[in-house]
Amino acid sequence: MKLLAAMSGGVDSSVAAALAVRDGHEVVGATLKQWSFEDDAVRVGKGCNTLDAVADARRAADVIGIAHYTFDFREIFERDVVDPFVADYAAGLTPNPCVRCNELVRFGALARKAEMLGFEGIITGHYARTDGTRLYRARNADKDQSYVLYAIDVSKAHFPLGEIASKDEVRGIARELDLLNADRADSLEVCFVGDGRRPGDVVAERVPVAVRSGPIVDDSGNVVGEHRGLAYYTIGQRKGLGVAAPEPRYVAKLDVERNAVVIAAAGGLGATSLEATRPRFVRDVAADGERFDAVVRYRGEPAPATYEATQDGFVLTFDRPVRAVAPGQAVVLYRGDEVVGGGTISNSA
Amino acid sequence: MMVDEPVHYLDYAATAPILPDVREAMLPYLAERYGNPSSIYATGREARKGVDEAREKLALAIGASPEEIVFTGGGTEAGNIAVKGVAWANAERGKHILLPKIEHHAVLDSAEWLAKIGFEIGFLKVDRGGLVSPDDVAAKLRDDTTLVCVMLANNEIGTIEPVAEIATICRERGVTTFTDAVQALGKIHVDVKALGVDLAAFSAHKIGGPKGTGALYVRRGVRLVPHTHGGGQERGRRSGTENPAGVVGFATAAEIVTGELETEPLRWTTLRDRLRDALLRLPDVQLNGHPTDRLPHNLNISVKGVVGEDVLLMLDAKGICASTGSACQSGSVEPSYVLKACGVENKWAEGALRLTVGRSTTDADVDAVLTELPPIIERLRSYKR
Ligand SMILES: Cc1ncc(COP(=O)(O)O)c(C=O)c1O
Numbered sequence: 001m002k003l004l005a006a007m008s009g010g011v012d013s014s015v016a017a018a019l020a021v022r023d024g025h026e027v028v029g030a031t032l033k034q035w036s037f038e039d040d041a042v043r044v045g046k047g048c049n050t051l052d053a054v055a056d057a058r059r060a061a062d063v064i065g066i067a068h069y070t071f072d073f074r075e076i077f078e079r080d081v082v083d084p085f086v087a088d089y090a091a092g093l094t095p096n097p098c099v100r101c102n103e104l105v106r107f108g109a110l111a112r113k114a115e116m117l118g119f120e121g122i123i124t125g126h127y128a129r130t131d132g133t134r135l136y137r138a139r140n141a142d143k144d145q146s147y148v149l150y151a152i153d154v155s156k157a158h159f160p161l162g163e164i165a166s167k168d169e170v171r172g173i174a175r176e177l178d179l180l181n182a183d184r185a186d187s188l189e190v191c192f193v194g195d196g197r198r199p200g201d202v203v204a205e206r207v208p209v210a211v212r213s214g215p216i217v218d219d220s221g222n223v224v225g226e227h228r229g230l231a232y233y234t235i236g237q238r239k240g241l242g243v244a245a246p247e248p249r250y251v252a253k254l255d256v257e258r259n260a261v262v263i264a265a266a267g268g269l270g271a272t273s274l275e276a277t278r279p280r281f282v283r284d285v286a287a288d289g290e291r292f293d294a295v296v297r298y299r300g301e302p303a304p305a306t307y308e309a310t311q312d313g314f315v316l317t318f319d320r321p322v323r324a325v326a327p328g329q330a331v332v333l334y335r336g337d338e339v340v341g342g343g344t345i346s347n348s349a
Numbered sequence: 350m351m352v353d354e355p356v357h358y359l360d361y362a363a364t365a366p367i368l369p370d371v372r373e374a375m376l377p378y379l380a381e382r383y384g385n386p387s388s389i390y391a392t393g394r395e396a397r398k399g400v401d402e403a404r405e406k407l408a409l410a411i412g413a414s415p416e417e418i419v420f421t422g423g424g425t426e427a428g429n430i431a432v433k434g435v436a437w438a439n440a441e442r443g444k445h446i447l448l449p450k451i452e453h454h455a456v457l458d459s460a461e462w463l464a465k466i467g468f469e470i471g472f473l474k475v476d477r478g479g480l481v482s483p484d485d486v487a488a489k490l491r492d493d494t495t496l497v498c499v500m501l502a503n504n505e506i507g508t509i510e511p512v513a514e515i516a517t518i519c520r521e522r523g524v525t526t527f528t529d530a531v532q533a534l535g536k537i538h539v540d541v542k543a544l545g546v547d548l549a550a551f552s553a554h555k556i557g558g559p560k561g562t563g564a565l566y567v568r569r570g571v572r573l574v575p576h577t578h579g580g581g582q583e584r585g586r587r588s589g590t591e592n593p594a595g596v597v598g599f600a601t602a603a604e605i606v607t608g609e610l611e612t613e614p615l616r617w618t619t620l621r622d623r624l625r626d627a628l629l630r631l632p633d634v635q636l637n638g639h640p641t642d643r644l645p646h647n648l649n650i651s652v653k654g655v656v657g658e659d660v661l662l663m664l665d666a667k668g669i670c671a672s673t674g675s676a677c678q679s680g681s682v683e684p685s686y687v688l689k690a691c692g693v694e695n696k697w698a699e700g701a702l703r704l705t706v707g708r709s710t711t712d713a714d715v716d717a718v719l720t721e722l723p724p725i726i727e728r729l730r731s732y733k734r
Contacts, residue, residue: 067665069662072683112732113659115732116659116728116729116732117659117662117663117666118663118666118728
């Protein structure tokens with residue numbers, strides 16, 4: 001098949017492209033220029049977006065022996081990923097930009113461009129599996145990234161790493177192929193935030209009024225400290241609150257109206273149900289009363305829950321209370337290893 | 350694309366394949382004639398001889414005297430030395446510089462950098478075809494204008510500028526003129542004395558010479574402050590050990606291409622016109638640049654409803670090498686600043702495609718484009734963006 005490999009310059013996407021070549025596909029590599037860092041000091045060396053990343057991807061393509069192009073996706077990325085990310089944070093939500101990026105950029109705009117250019121599909125270095133109609137967790141459960149893929153159109157997706165059992169195997173293949181970045185660590189940061197920076201910094205730059213310091217209050221309404229701006233906090237967060245208490249306190253709620261961070265002891269954190277919007281189903285829409293294993297954050301534990309559709313999404317009722325359900329994050333519905341669909345958490349109770 | 354498929358190279362404005370005679374002429378300087386041209390012993394003297402002869406040959410090719418040639422590390426460096434060097438040398442007299450927005454970035458960005466450190470840039474108008482008007486130059490000259498830059502031919506649209514007329518106007522006003530002749534050399538007759546300019550930039554790789562080698566013509570008596578200081582080579586205007594292999598290759602290429610000016614350009618024009626006439630017959634395709642005052646090998650068209658870069662990728666898959674014309678750095682799809690300066694609307698400018706033919710181009714290359722390009726355009730247009 002004629003496939004376009006989205007290459008970030010990191011080891012995973014490079015090996016994915018190489019494996020597709022090895023499988024006999026006709027592969028061309030492409031790196032998306034998604035973001036320009038104004039300031040060299042925050043220009044990360046490993047994210048998806050930097051010139052270094054483009055150079056690494058090009059070198060990897062040279063080593064694999066495939067053509068490589070760079071596409072300017074800055075406008076699309078800004079519109080579909082960065083702007084909503086900033087707006088969500090400003091609204092007291094905790095977004096997952098990778099979900100939108102995969103849905104709208106990689107398997108959205110890029111897939112459409114690839115099709116237009118005559119490619120039959122897109123290769124990425126994600127750890128997940130698909131047969132073109134369904135989506136499954138990766139063989140290597142530790143690496144599984146199916147959580148950030150629930151919203152994509154899988155019909156054009158190829159994930160060569162999904163079948164690989166261990167990360168070491170990927171590094172081994174990288175070394176075998178003489179891929180220069182075989183030993184480079186992958187970044188876990190949000191790619192456009194920059195090294196040593198926090199998502200709140202990006203929000204503060206763009207919407208300064210949304211990032212103001214304010215009170216930290218406990219569940220009885222007493223002011224117990226001061227926060228730097230809601231965008232620096234996530235529900236379930238324990239560290240960095242600067243609040244002295246006999247037992248650990250966690251962020252329970254981000255109250256935009258009062259610009260307050262509400263904290264609670266561990267016991268006060270559990271949600272028994274959640275509401276979600278922007279529903280996406282890989283193949284078949286779920287039925288009311290259907291049972292799923294729900295995952296509410298990247299690498300989160302599955303929690304058994306019952307599904308019920310609403311007008312603009314669905315409600316999940318958990319069998320047992322689930323901690324740190326953060327509005328803005330994705331909830332993904334699994335049936336065993338299969339990803340059935342998911343949505344964006346709008347509320348929890 | 351498989352390596353053994355035929356390649357149709359239609360991007361001579363980007364660079365030209367190294368001529369076999371050029372490679373031959375360079376080889377001794379990459380082997381036994383390794384000496385430093387400043388050294389007194391035999392291998393050094395041989396290298397010196399190579400550089401001296403190259404200087405004479407290049408001077409002859411452009412109508413200059415050998416001592417007016419400054420070898421550089423390419424066209425970009427020549428442009429930088431000219432613009433900054435003249436501006437600095439005349440800074441006490443004035444700080445006003447005139448140029449059109451369609452100059453190559455080597456010149457444009459040098460001027461813009463000067464503007465940041467206290468110089469003033471005035472932009473010359475260009476018409477839809479990319480032509481600068483001598484009247485506009487005359488009208489914009491001021492008492493504190495020290496430098497006028499107008500390229501001899503534009504790299505994207507191939508428009509040939511009325512440089513001789515402009516130089517005459519400037520000379521009468523005591524203003525220095527610089528022309529970027531990188532694209533013109535070997536395509537049209539270039540005689541720096543007839544043009545009447547004070548400085549002119551050239552590049553070897555556009556004419557079948559090696560990359561990273563160029564030259565600046567500096568008329569005797571022109572004031573220029575160097576910006577590379579060191580061993581005083583090139584009469585102190587560009588210090589650094591000379592590049593004998595490079596300049597010998599450059600001069601050899603210059604000699605060959607200027608010797609073919611009576612025959613080759615006519616052949617290119619025939620090929621180019623065949624491409625032009627066939628492509629302009631397609632719906633919603635228009636010509637960019639000037640209909641007549643243009644380089645003989647340059648075609649630049651806009652295809653409405655497509656993005657030029659997409660066309661290039663699909664042509665690449667068919668072994669056809671072309672360009673959008675703009676120096677697209679790491680995949681930027683900003684429409685061409687040259688077309689913008691000419692007043693071409695975005696919806697046309699984003700579909701720009703430049704095809705430039707040359708010495709190796711044959712009817713088979715033109716046929717390949719005419720076979721492959723129309724279906725590509727049709728396909729891309731069928732996808733709504
Ligand atoms: C008009 C013009 N000026 C200057 C240059 C720069 O020359 P070089 O590539 O030798 O630095 C080029 C080519 O890229 C050009 O087309």
